[in-house]
Amino acid sequence: MGKIAFVFPGQGSQTVGMAKQLAEQYPEVMQYFKKADETLSDELSKLIFEGPQEELTKTVNTQPALLTTSMAILERFQKSAIKPDYVAGHSLGEYTALVAAGALTFENGVFAVRKRGEFMEGAVPNGEGSMAAILGLDREPLSEVTAEVSEAGFPVSLANLNCPGQIVISGSRKGVELAGVKAKEVGAKRAIPLEVSGPFHSSLMKPAASQLREVLDGLDMKDALIPVIANVSANPMTTAEEIKGNLIEQLYSPVLWEDSVVKMIDLGVDTFIEIGPGKVLSGLIKKINRSVKTYSISDEETCQSVIEALKEENL
Numbered sequence: 001m002g003k004i005a006f007v008f009p010g011q012g013s014q015t016v017g018m019a020k021q022l023a024e025q026y027p028e029v030m031q032y033f034k035k036a037d038e039t040l041s042d043e044l045s046k047l048i049f050e051g052p053q054e055e056l057t058k059t060v061n062t063q064p065a066l067l068t069t070s071m072a073i074l075e076r077f078q079k080s081a082i083k084p085d086y087v088a089g090h091s092l093g094e095y096t097a098l099v100a101a102g103a104l105t106f107e108n109g110v111f112a113v114r115k116r117g118e119f120m121e122g123a124v125p126n127g128e129g130s131m132a133a134i135l136g137l138d139r140e141p142l143s144e145v146t147a148e149v150s151e152a153g154f155p156v157s158l159a160n161l162n163c164p165g166q167i168v169i170s171g172s173r174k175g176v177e178l179a180g181v182k183a184k185e186v187g188a189k190r191a192i193p194l195e196v197s198g199p200f201h202s203s204l205m206k207p208a209a210s211q212l213r214e215v216l217d218g219l220d221m222k223d224a225l226i227p228v229i230a231n232v233s234a235n236p237m238t239t240a241e242e243i244k245g246n247l248i249e250q251l252y253s254p255v256l257w258e259d260s261v262v263k264m265i266d267l268g269v270d271t272f273i274e275i276g277p278g279k280v281l282s283g284l285i286k287k288i289n290r291s292v293k294t295y296s297i298s299d300e301e302t303c304q305s306v307i308e309a310l311k312e313e314n315l
Helices: 020-025 027-040 044-050 059-080 093-100 106-123 139-151 173-185 203-217 240-250 257-266 280-288 300-314
Strands: 003-008 086-089 129-135 156-163 166-172 190-193 269-275 293-297
Touching (some): 003 093, 020 044, 020 059, 020 300, 027 044, 027 059, 044 059, 059 093, 059 106, 059 300, 086 257, 093 106, 093 240, 106 203, 139 156, 139 166, 139 173, 156 173, 156 257, 166 173, 173 190, 203 240, 257 269, 257 280, 280 293, 293 300
Antiparallel strands (some): 129 190
16 A cells, blocks of 8 residues: 545535534544634534534634534544545645644644634625636636636636636636636536635635734644645645745635645555545545545544455555
């Protein structure tokens, strides 16, 4: 077996009741939910376990909820003694990866993403920004489309380069709308508007970046014990200074997920383990390279089956 990467999901993977059974079964898993409640002086665990979904889906709640849930699931999986050679996360998931790599404490991670969610929601007035998934068009022609629309006075840019043929664009509502129409004119199959509360990973997030810098400056960031593949560069990062710079840039820069997966494969990774609710990242990784193994862990059943599968591979 080659190298292993742990990957952590971002916004969109949240569901009411995620990791609830694990938390009820293992006190050490429940401890993460309790620590999140204490750190935020909030009943986040109640919202995660009981909902309502629309409240959980608010950016300010989703971000700490996903980080908490993914770290709680990782706590259970760590009993297997399976260790990653690299970690990575999609957008918000990058913070989970940094906690898993020891660069941030869990409490500081939860606090940082709660503030990040607040800043992102507040950066652009509601309804003025949006995002859309563009299917079936390569990044170069799509980049030309967004540049043309932006030059006409309607800011829009590439936000998430997820896998071949799936790129999310972000920016002003009009910019995203116009770019979606033009993308289809030059060959895109579909332009699907996304239900999000803001134009994430676009230049419109720059006001949030300066606020986030102040928060991160106040936290004790350490060098990562495991290399973390950065969203903004698709390269490994380990030093605290580099991590902080990349996190600030990440707010208004594209998430290079496809490039990050390719980089990990180039570094010898052949097994990706997605830790957290859903299987979004596993699906994207398979579209990037069908030859690698992908596993998803979200509950006791999937945890046990992945441990068994990996033991068999090592026999």
